[in-house]
Amino acid sequence: MVKTTIDNIKAKIDSGEFKVAVVGLGYVGLPLAVEFAKAGFPVVGIDVDGNKTDSINRGISYIPDVPTEDVAKLVEDGKLRATTDFSEIRSVDGIIICVPTPLSKTKDPDMRYIQSAAQSVARYLRPGHVISLESTTYPGTTDEFVKPILESSGLKVGKDIYLAFSPERIDPGNKKYQVKNTPKVVGGVDPASTEIVSYLYSHVIDKVIPVSSAKAAEMTKLLENTFRSVNIALVNEFAIMSNILGIDIWEVIEAASTKPFGFMPFYPGPGIGGHCIPIDPHYLSWKLKTLNYNARFIELASEINTNMPRYVVQRVADALNEFEKSIKGSKILVLGVAYKKDIDDTRESPALDIIKLLEEKGAEVIYNDPYVPELNFNGKQRKSVDLTGELLNSVDCVVIATDHSDYDYRWLVENAKLIIDTKNATKDVPEDIKNQKVVKL
Ligand SMILES: NC(=O)c1ccc[n+]([C@@H]2O[C@H](COP(=O)([O-])OP(=O)(O)OC[C@H]3O[C@@H](n4cnc5c(N)ncnc54)[C@H](O)[C@@H]3O)[C@@H](O)[C@H]2O)c1
Structure with a gap:
């Protein structure tokens, strides 16, 4: 043969x-x-x-x-x-x-x-x-x-x-x-x-x-990543709506997750990052634009997700306001600059947008990330600061942007004055320790 x-x-x-x-x-x-x-x-x-x-x-x-x-x-x-x-x-x-x-x-x-x-x-x-x-x-x-x-x-x-x-x-x-x-x-x-x-x-x-x-x-990959982008945007909007209504979105997601069929949990956060989810769907919408079709879900999801850092900064402003402080002149520590937990990749990370927006409003921003010892961003060469109780106590606000597993969240809560927790990373810290100084997304 x-x-x-x-x-x-x-x-x-x-x-x-x-x-x-x-x-x-x-x-x-x-x-x-x-x-x-x-x-x-x-x-x-x-x-x-x-x-x-x-x-x-x-x-x-x-x-x-x-x-x-x-x-x-x-x-x-x-x-x-x-x-x-x-x-x-x-x-x-x-x-x-x-x-x-x-x-x-x-x-x-x-x-x-x-x-x-x-x-x-x-x-x-x-x-x-x-x-x-x-x-x-x-x-x-x-x-x-x-x-x-x-x-x-x-x-x-x-x-x-x-x-x-x-x-x-x-x-x-x-x-x-x-x-x-x-x-x-x-x-x-x-x-x-x-x-x-x-x-x-x-x-x-x-x-x-x-x-x-x-x-x-090619389309399979774009469906997978657009599915994530759209669902993350949906839950991000639910977080915003829940906040307006005085409802805890995290409790709602946990309850909805008990449905054994037809529901898949996605979690809100400060935005989306990395080389995939924020970018890939735009490849599809670009292609469709050349064929006179407007990919509406993709555009809407991108709009909501891209606005999340701005929303987080608004929550920081509101929280500081309770302490009769403004963002301008405050010292703010951002925890985690990688786009997701336990990795070192900062591409498209929403934490960077948060830092930029806070600095534009006049805050002094420092960061810690065990995976990212140095960061060249927004015209500055930065170094991850050492986390000490003294440092935590000296800042006006801590923003948890990435929920790295290495952090001792109980210790963070015990030592910080105010925490904006965008990832519900402090969920296991008892309420009496949180003592109303943790603001969830
Ligand atoms: N990172 C992820 O999680 C992930 C997941 C799925 C798909 N992707 C896709 O995979 C692709 C690669 O992503 P990545 O995260 O590995 O990127 P990366 O930036 O980490 O790596 C790309 C590498 O290609 C090299 N390179 C650039 N131009 C080259 C050339 N002309 N010839 C040879 N090498 C060249 C760069 O130096 C770099 O080392 C992208 O299309 C991305 O969307 C990434």
Whole structure:
């Protein structure tokens, strides 16, 4: 029987000789590179940032979810290395692209990173190459944007090379679900691409879900993240409405969560952050705008979530007012500047907006974050202050913006004069200790 190209590629994947390049070694790319290497694939990471490639080659991880021991062992065993040299693409078989997809100032997709990575890859393509795009992006990117760049090499997708989109679902800081045990959706530009790329991932990830097209895979990711953005906005608005009505939103969510079907709890907070939830839905609304459709849920959710830092600052002003103080001239300590608990990522963090708004109103703002020792923000190089009872007592107000597990909330409440708790982090502190000095969102 004549073996097809697909059979040959599958046989190479089975043999353990299929070499993989991961392009972009950030929060998504490094964990993925490590997982492929752990599964036995020889992996080369390619990044434009020489500090990152140097760090990997020295066996040191810079992503909190990826233990340095893992990187060191894989590098020592010759399973993982990193480079800034794209010509390495020639010697690999599979290429996974995990570069950033930010928004421009006008909230349009900034496709420069995908474009540049795809162009660099195209330069070294050869028949048999298998390519997967993981960066979150608008539906149509893989077919309409990446495929033409790759085909500028003269090779045809589906015939000479294989191309799919597979959204990354990594949840930084999540101890239960990581790369391996989070099911992976794969949609190829053509059926052969879906088959090969799914086959490749199935050697590394417990469960692979093939879908009928790259567009369907791209839309899946946008549904997941828009679902979060909309539900967070809904509960944020419920928090605002509950406050007006004198109801405790946290008690309401807890009670609603007892419904065994048809309800899923989301929790209010100071806004949304990170590289995904605040950004990804705009990729979809941008695409729909080009087709004269207005994605109303996305816009409304974004409006509510973006306004939350302003709402928090209003609550700070109201709370200080009770002490006959104004924001102007007050010393305010912000606890947690990462966008969520137990991670070090400050991208799009609402805590930064809160700091900026408080400073605009004339407050002296300091911060503490065990994961973020330094912060260059709003024209200032800042350092996380040491938390002492004396410090807590010296500030007019503490704003809990991120509910890191490391904090001793009882001790914080005991020592602070006034706390604005945007995450209900102090829920287990007895009411008599809180003594009315904790204001919940
Ligand atoms: N961080 C998350 O939790 C998460 C989760 C799911 C999906 N995503 C998506 O994954 C993608 C990557 O996100 P991230 O958080 O890993 O970003 P990141 O900024 O942490 O990492 C991206 C890496 O790509 C490198 N890079 C930039 N341009 C490059 C190029 N032309 N060639 C090679 N390397 C290049 C950067 O130096 C950086 O190391 C984004 O599209 C994001 O939306 C992120």
